Amino acid sequence: MDGMTFRRCLAIRLTAFALLLAAAAPAAAVDLPAEVVSADGEIPPVLSPGAVTVVIPGERSGEQKNLPDLLEEVPGLQIIRLQGRHGYAVASVRGSTSAQVAVYVDGILANLQSEAAVDLSAIPVDTIERIKVYRGYIPARFGAQAMGGVINIITKMPAKPETRLSLGAGSFGRYKGILSHAAKLGGGKFFGSFTRESYRGDFKYWNDGGTPYNYTDDYEGERRDNGFEKADVLLKWEDENWRARASWVKNDRDLALEAPGIDKPGTVQRPGAILDTEKWDLSLGRRQKSGVVDWGWKAVYTHQTKDYDSRRGAAPSVIGGAYVTNSKYTVKRVGAAADAAWRVGERHYIEALAEFYEERLDVRGDVLYDYLNGKEHYRSRSWSGSLQDTISLDGAGTFLMTPSVRWYSQDDIDHATWQIALAKEFSPSWTVKSTFGTYARAPNMYERYGDGAFILPAKDDLEWETGKQLDIGAAWQGISGETNLRASLTGFWRESDNLIEFDMESPAYGRYKNIAKARVKGVELEAELESELWKLTLSGTWMRGTNETPNDSGSVRYYGKTLPNRPEWSGKARLTRKFARGQVFAELQYIGENYADSSEKVLFDARTVCGVGVKYKLSPVSTIIAGVDDIFNQADDWRMRPDGLNGPVRMLWYPVEGRTFYVTFETVI
Numbered sequence: 001m002d003g004m005t006f007r008r009c010l011a012i013r014l015t016a017f018a019l020l021l022a023a024a025a026p027a028a029a030v031d032l033p034a035e036v037v038s039a040d041g042e043i044p045p046v047l048s049p050g051a052v053t054v055v056i057p058g059e060r061s062g063e064q065k066n067l068p069d070l071l072e073e074v075p076g077l078q079i080i081r082l083q084g085r086h087g088y089a090v091a092s093v094r095g096s097t098s099a100q101v102a103v104y105v106d107g108i109l110a111n112l113q114s115e116a117a118v119d120l121s122a123i124p125v126d127t128i129e130r131i132k133v134y135r136g137y138i139p140a141r142f143g144a145q146a147m148g149g150v151i152n153i154i155t156k157m158p159a160k161p162e163t164r165l166s167l168g169a170g171s172f173g174r175y176k177g178i179l180s181h182a183a184k185l186g187g188g189k190f191f192g193s194f195t196r197e198s199y200r201g202d203f204k205y206w207n208d209g210g211t212p213y214n215y216t217d218d219y220e221g222e223r224r225d226n227g228f229e230k231a232d233v234l235l236k237w238e239d240e241n242w243r244a245r246a247s248w249v250k251n252d253r254d255l256a257l258e259a260p261g262i263d264k265p266g267t268v269q270r271p272g273a274i275l276d277t278e279k280w281d282l283s284l285g286r287r288q289k290s291g292v293v294d295w296g297w298k299a300v301y302t303h304q305t306k307d308y309d310s311r312r313g314a315a316p317s318v319i320g321g322a323y324v325t326n327s328k329y330t331v332k333r334v335g336a337a338a339d340a341a342w343r344v345g346e347r348h349y350i351e352a353l354a355e356f357y358e359e360r361l362d363v364r365g366d367v368l369y370d371y372l373n374g375k376e377h378y379r380s381r382s383w384s385g386s387l388q389d390t391i392s393l394d395g396a397g398t399f400l401m402t403p404s405v406r407w408y409s410q411d412d413i414d415h416a417t418w419q420i421a422l423a424k425e426f427s428p429s430w431t432v433k434s435t436f437g438t439y440a441r442a443p444n445m446y447e448r449y450g451d452g453a454f455i456l457p458a459k460d461d462l463e464w465e466t467g468k469q470l471d472i473g474a475a476w477q478g479i480s481g482e483t484n485l486r487a488s489l490t491g492f493w494r495e496s497d498n499l500i501e502f503d504m505e506s507p508a509y510g511r512y513k514n515i516a517k518a519r520v521k522g523v524e525l526e527a528e529l530e531s532e533l534w535k536l537t538l539s540g541t542w543m544r545g546t547n548e549t550p551n552d553s554g555s556v557r558y559y560g561k562t563l564p565n566r567p568e569w570s571g572k573a574r575l576t577r578k579f580a581r582g583q584v585f586a587e588l589q590y591i592g593e594n595y596a597d598s599s600e601k602v603l604f605d606a607r608t609v610c611g612v613g614v615k616y617k618l619s620p621v622s623t624i625i626a627g628v629d630d631i632f633n634q635a636d637d638w639r640m641r642p643d644g645l646n647g648p649v650r651m652l653w654y655p656v657e658g659r660t661f662y663v664t665f666e667t668v669i
Contacts, residue, residue, distance in 0.1 A: 048132075048134060048137070048139045049137050049400065049402045049421035049422075049423045049433060049435065050134055050135055050136035050137030050138070050139075050421060050433070050435050050471070051076070051134070051135040051136050051433075051471065051473060051488070051490050051524065052132055052133065052134055052135075053073075053074045053075065053132070053133045053135075053526060053539075054130060054131070054132055055070050055071065055073060055074065055130065055131040055132075055133070056129075056130050056131075057070055057125055057126075057128045057129075057130070057131070058129070061126075061166075061625070061666065062166065062168065062615065062623065062624075062625030062664035062666055063613060063625060063627060063662070063664075064168055064170055064174070064176065064662045064664060065125065066086070066089075066120075066121055066125055067120045067121065067123050067125045067128075068081065068089040068091075068120045068121055070125065070131065071091060071120065071131070071133070071151070072572060072589065073537070073539055073572050073574075074133045074539065075490075075524035075525060075526045075539040075540060075541050076093060076094045076135050076149075076490075076492070076522065076524040076541050076543070077091055077092070077093050077133060077135075077149075078091070078092045078541075078565070078566065078567065078570060078591075079091060079092075079120070080092055080098060080565045082654065085656045085657060086121060086199055086201065086228060087121065087253070087255075087654065088119050088121065089119065089120050089121040090117045090118065090119065090120060091103075091118075091120060091151060092148065092565065092566065093133070093135055093148040093149035094135055094136075094148060094149065094469075094492050094494060094520060094522065094543070095148075095494065095518075095520030095522070095543055095545040095563065095566050096147060096148025096149065096494075096520075097117070097148070097499065097500060097501055097502065098116075098117035098118070098502075099111070099116040099117045099441070099444065099446075099447065099500065100146065100147035100148035100149075100439075100441060100465075101117075101118070101146065101148045101149055101150070101151060102138075102142055102146035102149075102150045102151070103118040103120070103123075103150075103151045103153070104142065104150065104151070104152045104153060105123065105153045105155065105247075105281075106153070106154065106155050106236070106245055106283070107283070107285070107298065108245070108281055108283050108300050108302075109300075109335070109357075110123070112302065112304065112331055112333060112359065112444075112446070113331075113333075113357075113359040113361070113380045113382075113444045113445040113446065114304075114329060114331045114359065114361045114378075114444070114445045114446050114449075115304070115306075115331070115446050116444040116446045116447065117446065117502075120151075122230075122249060122251050122277065122279075123153065123249075124195050124230075124232045124234070124249065126166065126178045126193070126195055127155045127156050127178075127180065127193045127195070127234050128153055128154065128155055128156070129154050129155060129156045129157070130154050131151065131152065131153050131154070132150075132151075132152045132154075133149060133150070133151050133152075134146075134149055134150040134152065135148075135149040135471075135490075135492070135524075136149075136421075136435045136437075136469060136471045136490075136492065137402070137419055137421045137435040137437065138150055138419065138437075139388065140351045140352070140353050140386035140387065140388035140404050140406070141339065141351065141353060141386075143337065143353050143354075143355040143384040143385075143386055143406075146439075147439040147440075147441050147465065147467055147469075147496070155191075155234060155236065156180070156182075156191060156193075157182070157189055157191050157236060157238065158182035158189075158191060159189075160182070161182055161183045161184060162181075162182050162668055163179075163180070163181045163182075163668065163669040164178070164179070164180045164181075164666070164667070164668055164669070165177075165178070165179055165666070165667050165669055166178040166179075166664060166665070166666045166667075167664065167665050168662060168663065168664035168665070169662070169663060169664075170660060170661060170662035170663070171657070171659075171660045171661045171662070172199065172200060172201055172202060172203050172657055172660070173198070173199060173200025173201065173202070173227070174197075174198070174199045174200075174662070175197065175198050175199075176195070176196070176197040176198075176664075177195070177196050177197075178193065178194070178195045179193065179194050180192065180193035180194075181193075185237060186237070186239070187239050188237055188238050188239030188240075188242070189237070189238055189239070190235075190236070190237045191234070191235075191236045191237075192233075192234065192235045192236070193232075193233070193234045194231075194232070194233050195230070195231065195232045196230070196231050197228075197229070197230045197231075198227070198228070198229045198230070199227045199228050199229075200226075200227045201223065201226030201227035201228070201254070201256075201657075202222055202223055202224060202226065202227075203222070203223050203226075203657040203658070204220055204221070204222050204223075205220070205221055205222075205223055205259070205636070205651075205655040206218065206220060206221075206636065206651060207219055207220070207221035207259060207260065207261070207262075207263060207264070207651060208260060208261075208650060208651045209260070209261055209264075210260040210261025210262075211261070212260075212648035212649065212650040212651075213648050219264060219265065220265070221259065221262070221263030221264060221265070222263055222265070223256065223259070223263060223655060223657075224256065224263060224269065224271070224272075225254045225255075225256045225257070225271045225272040226254055226256040226272075227253075227254050228251065228252060228253040228254065229251075229252045230249070230250065230251050230252075231249075231250045232247065232248060232249040232250070233246075233247065233248045234246075234247045235247070241286050241287060241288050242284075242285070242286050243283075243284070243285045243286070243287070243298075244283070244284050244285075245281070245282070245283045245284075246280075246281070246282050246283075247279075247280070247281045248278075248279070248280055249277075249278070249279045250276075250277070250278050251276070251277045251278075252274065252275075252276045252277075253274070253275050253276075253277070254272055254273075254274055255272045255273040255274065255275055255310075256272045256654065257269075257270070257271075257272045258653045258654065259651060259652065259653065259654060259655050260650070260651055260653070272310070273308060273309060273310035274307075274308075274309050274310075275306065275307070275308050276305075276306070276307040277304065277305070277306050277307075278304065278305050279302070279303070279304040279305075280301075280302065280303045280304070281300070281301070281302050282300065282301045282302075283298055283299065283300045283301075284298065284299055285297060285298030285299070286298075292342050292343055293340055293341070293342040294340070294341045294342070295338070295339065295340035295341070296338070296339055296340075297336070297337065297338045297339075298336070298337050299334075299335070299336045300333075300334070300335045300336070300337075301332075301333070301334055301335075302331065302332070302333040302335075303330075303331070303332055303333075304330070304331040305328065305329070305330045305331075306328070306329045306330075307326075307327075307328050308326060308327045308328070308365075309325070309326045310325050310326065311325050311326060326365055327363070327364065327365030328363075328364040328365065329361060329362070329363055329364075330361070330362040330364075331359060331360070331361055331362075332359070332360045333357060333358065333359040333360075334357070334358055335355065335356060335357040335358075336355070336356050337353065337354065337355040337356075338353075338354050339351070339352060339353040339354075340352050346392075347391055347392045348389055348390070348391055348392075349389065349390040349391075350387070350388070350389050351386075351387070351388045351389075351390075352385075352386065352387050352388075353384075353385065353386040354383075354384070354385045355382075355383070355384045355385075356381075356382070356383055357381070357382050358379070358380070358381045358382075359379070359380050359381075359445070360377065360378070360379050361377070361378040361379075361380075361445050361449070362376060362377055363375070363376050363377070363378070363449070364376070378445050378449065380410065380411055380444070380445060381410070381411065382408070382409065382410040382411075382442075383408070383409045383410075384406065384407065384408045384409070385406070385407045386404060386405070386406045386407075387404060387405050387406075388402065388403070388404035389402065389403055389404070390402050391403075398424065398425035398426075399422075399423070399424045399425070400421075400422070400423045400424075401420065401421070401422055402419075402420065402421040402422075402423075403418070403419070403420045403421075404418065404419045404420075405417070405418045405419075406418070406419075408440060408442070410442040411442070413442065413464065415440035415442075415464065415466070416440075417437065417438045417439050417440050418437060418438055419435065419436070419437030419438070420435070420436055420437065421433065421434070421435040421436075422434050422435075428478075429476055429477055429478045430474065430475070430476055431474070431475045431476075432472075432473070432474050432475075433471075433472070433473050433474075433475070433490075434470075434471065434472040434473075435469070435470070435471050436468070436469070436470045437468065437469055438466070438467065438468045439465075439466065439467045439468070439469070440464055440465065440466045440467075441464065441465045441466075441500075442464050443458075443462035443463070443464065443465075443500055443512075447462055447500055447512040448461070448462060448512075450511065455502075455510060455511060455512075456510070456511040457511065458511055458512050458513060459511065459513070460513070460514075462500055462512065462513075462514055463498045463514055464498060465496055465497065465498050465499055465500055466496070466497045466498065467494060467495055467496035467497065467499075468494065468495055469492065469493065469494040469495075470492070470493045470494075471490055471491060471492035471493070472490070472491055473488055473489060473490030473491065473524075474488065474489055474490075475487070475488040476488070482531050482532065483529055483530065483531045484528075484529070484530045484531070485527075485528070485529055486527065486528045486529075487525075487526065487527040487528075488524075488525070488526045488527075489523065489524070489525055490523070490524045491521075491522070491523050491524075492520075492521065492522055492523075492524065493519075493520070493521045494519070494520045494521075495517070495518070495519045495520075495548075496515075496517070496518045496519075497516070497517055498514045498515070498516065499514065499515040499517070499518045500512050500513070500514055500515075501513060501514075501515045501518075501563070501598070503598060515547055515549055515558075516548070516549040516550065517547075517548035517549055518545065518546065518547055518548060518549075518563060519545070519546055519548050520543060520544070520545040520546075520563070520566070521543070521544055522541060522542055522543030522544065523541070523542045523543075524539075524540075524541050525538070525539065525540045525541070525571075526538070526539050527539075532578075533577060533578050533579075534575070534576070534577055534578075535574075535575070535576040535578075536573070536574070536575050536576075537573070537574045538571070538572075538573050539571060539572050539573075540569075540570070540571035540572075541569070541570050541571065542568065542569055543566060543567075543568060543570075544562070544566075544568055545562060545563035545566040546560055546561065546562060546563065547559065547560070547561045547562075547563060547598065548560075558598055558599065561595075561598060561599060561600045562594075562595050562600055563595075563598070564594070564595045564596060564597055564598055565594055565595070565596075566594055566595075567591050567592040567593065567594040567606075568592050568593070568594070569590070569592035569606075570590060570591050570592060571589070571590050572587070572588070572589045572590070573587070573588045573589075574586070574587045574588075575587075581616055581617045582614065582615045582616040582617050582623070583614070583615050584612070584613070584614045584615075585612070585613055585614075585615075585627075586610070586611070586612045587610065587611045587612075588608065588609075588610050589608070589609045589610075590606070590607070590608045591606065591607055592606045593605065593606045595643070596640060600643050601642065601643060601647075602640050602641070602642060602643070602650070603640065603641045603642070603643055604638075604640055604652075605637075605638050605639045605640070605641060607634055607635075607638050608634060609629070609630050609634055609635075610630070610631050610632055610634075611627060611628060611629040611630065611631060612627060612628060612631055613625065613626060613627020613628070614626055614627065621667055621668040622665070622666065622667040622668075623665075623666045623667075624663070624664070624665050624666075625662075625663065625664040625665075625666070626661075626662070626663045626664075627661075627662060628659060628660065628661050628662075629659070629660045629662070630658050630659050630660060631659060632659075633658040633659040634658065635655070635656045635657060635658035636658045638652060638655075638656070639651065639652070640652060640653075
């Protein structure tokens with residue numbers, strides 16, 4: 001019996017065994033909270049039986065971390081960055097592609113058909129209350145095609161009126177200011193915030209002159225055209241039933257050129273391109289109870305423009321591929337969703353969700369029409385539906401089974417998938433979980449038609465992805481002396497057919513293509529130890545992703561090759577020591593070697609980065625935070641290396657800054 005047959009038989013037997021228990025067990029009510037789903041999309045743990053990690057940005061307040069920095073604390077999640085630390089950044093969960101990860105902000109799907117891989121660096125972090133990352137089983141409340149996982153972001157809504165101000169500065173010309181206000185308004189609660197941030201981004205780095213075999217022409221360059229300017233506004237209002245939200249984000253970013261051979265002292269260099277993005281999100285929703293049914297609806301509207309221009313210098317930039325010098329992508333999306341939940345007897349809790357989205361993409365530019373066959377307008381419609389049942393299998397309510405089915409249709413093509421989860425609480429300390437399911441995802445306009453900048457349209461029409469996943473894990477929590485302990489260990493396996501993978505065809509541009517088959521397996525570890533004065537958090541991942549595409553008759557052979565941008569080992573640790581008026585902290589992050597390409601020719605170095613800082617309360621309402629990231633300046637030694645002994649050591653295409661100092665002042669006005 002091969003591995004695939006064994007896993008399929010195991011899943012069938014687990015499901016049959018659970019159904020038998022459900023039929024034979026005495027009735028027991030499913031333990032549910034009074035509010036099944038909150039205004040911001042929060043889901044009770046009993047209704048999300050997969051692996052879930054909670055990140056609280058307020059615990060890192062003032063440390064000038066962006067959203068990708070915070071998410072690197074989650075086991076099984078890797079951040080893939082393009083063009084430097086503050087550049088474009090997307091998430092991969094358990095070896096998934098970034099488009100397989102659904103990102104929600106206050107219940108609004110951030111993934112667009114024209115930008116399915118969400119740029120996490122563009123999402124403001126200072127107004128976030130908490131982040132939940134779901135892996136394995138995807139709850140029915142998330143209707144997107146989330147083959148990898150879900151990142152659910154909940155923004156702040158303070159319980160009492162307050163006004164807060166935060167001002168910060170850091171190395172390489174970074175400045176940041178946040179002003180927020182919460183108040184009672186019209187029988188409900190209001191929250192508003194404004195954030196302004198800028199970053200010059202110039203720093204010195206080692207440059208191999210673009211000739212990695214020749215060490216005599218190496219020099220110290222200075223990174224240029226590497227900054228950004230961001231501004232965002234968030235407005236929220238809610239009462240017992242109604243929820244309204246509006247947000248605006250403006251992100252003007254430099255797209256620096258690939259570094260090898262440029263930035264030489266005393267020379268005039270051609271500047272890189274610029275990419276200006278502006279996005280509006282509007283939503284209105286209502287929740288209420290009608291008898292035993294908890295139900296709600298919401299309507300959303302998104303408008304985004306992306307302006308790309310590489311004509312700042314005497315000659316156009318090559319970013320984006322040959323001869324593409326300017327483009328403008330405009331997206332308009334409308335959506336609506338309705339959901340309901342109700343108890344059926346004493347043993348079942350049913351949830352249902354239906355969603356609809358329609359999106360239009362308008363394209364303007366110089367020679368983009370040659371790539372897109374002269375088309376200027378694209379439209380996509382999608383429908384989805386989910387049905388989930390949470391079933392109590394034993395008289396004590398400590399053994400739960402959660403099956404669900406999901407249907408998705410896009411542009412007249414549809415797929416149906418299913419999931420099942422089992423969770424058994426053996427004691428107040430020990431819980432074991434296992435999930436199994438299938439997934440399907442349609443190619444989107446972003447993957448098909450590019451972004452008008454450094455992602456080019458696909459050469460061939462892309463096919464739907466399909467896949468399956470299996471995981472099993474154990475969690476323990478308890479108290480040892482005066483220390484609270486919590487730990488979980490989860491093994492996972494996933495397989496994808498027709499995986500839509502991003503391929504960097506050169507340092508300047510890339511495109512998406514189908515991989516016939518890919519397989520990922522791994523183990524996640526998460527632990528936390530906390531006493532009155534000390535807190536230690538740990539997360540680690542071992543993962544191996546391989547391309548299972550059969551060898552073709554050509555010169556390129558990918559079978560058995562490691563999937564790019566998936567490090568085998570990664571982990572993060574943070575130690576905090578509290579004192580009377582604040583705390584000191586230290587962090588350690590490790591990211592192992594990972595391939596830059598699909599043919600295992602070039603490796604990114606492993607890297608270990610350390611940071612330290614202190615938070616000190618100046619008064620009951622004011623705090624100052626100061627620290628340093630990459631204290632040992634490890635970024636200066638980060639390289640690309642050949643796999644094996646052949647070939648030269650190379651510099652990164654897009655170097656990152658090293659040791660970085662920062663200081664932040666926060667106060668309640």
